[in-house]
Amino acid sequence: MKRRSLLSLLLASSAGAALAGGRWSTGGAGSPRSRSVLVLLELRGGNDGLNTLAPIADPLYRQARPTLALDGGEALPLVAGLALHPALAPLLPLWQSQRLAFALGVGWPRPNRSHFKAADQWATASPSGEGSGWLAAALDQRQQPGPLLALGPAGCPAMEGGKALALQLSSAELRGRPGAGFDPAEAGANAVLRQMLALEQAGMQQLQRLRRELAPLPPGLAIPRGALGQQVALALRLIGSGACPPVLQLAQGGYDTHVGQAVRHGRVLSELATALAALTTGLERLPNRPAVTLLAVSEFGRRLRENGSRGTDHGSASVALLLGEQLPNRLIGRYPSLSDLDERGDLIPSLSPPDLYRQVLQRVGV
Known part of the structure; x- marks a missing residue:
């Protein structure tokens, strides 16, 4: 469990009311199963939605x-x-079977072009980039206990700041021996430290339980090489265990394509597609699997015009990707106009991150 998560659990208040309610805007929320898992996939660096x-x-x-x-x-x-x-x-077979959808024109008006600030905005569902993570707030609002589990290498701020435990588990950690845990009694009279140690102990116990209950991968399933493939494999083992947390996070980097975009963007998109295809095939082979919905987002899109290095610079609106069973519509929102740009020459968003989050949360019942 990350120290930042512990401090957030102790000090941050819930901001779930901002995400309450709402509907899947393209035709109804559907009928989620009694068990559902939401997977957030962060495409880090600013994915070029235009390509x-x-x-x-x-x-x-x-x-x-x-x-x-x-x-x-x-x-x-x-x-x-x-x-x-x-x-x-x-991913074409998923599109043809209505299990792949795109949200169009997603972003903030005049977004901050700093990766760090933009990532905070997406994590908190707030233009200020301050407050609890949107996933943490959603679980608080709906009084779901969690935990929220990050499988990416750098954790997930969207999961932090709520009442539910925000944990991190990586494939590398699975190869090590479980930690011994912490004894809150070691804090003595320091009440704050005692509470922190108690939370760390609870998080360690949760991680050890999840490690014990991991299911094997479906026989014969080909997992692509690379960090994202390893995360997909771990997600499948968690989902197949029957004791998967309600929210998982994955992450893939490499989308900051200022230079030589054609090759670099094609490479990361290929990694993304093969990993998601493996995830879908694996889910199909899991017995009694829960309903799984995946949302893939990036902190901003790229500029309309390419730069002098045959790349693109930080921009605004982009596309988000959704995977699920029988999505009600394969296109959500509208594509930004290429002739009606803002004063900075950026695409004008038509769908805000909070609106997208509301629709996804309504669909999965988180």
């Missing part, structure tokens, strides 16, 4: 990106005017 789901028929797209615009012969048409990056081809 993830490209406005392939818009001439302004090609004018603004003379070397980076997707080749119309290689891009994968989805609906009129929009095409998927060819590296995401492993």
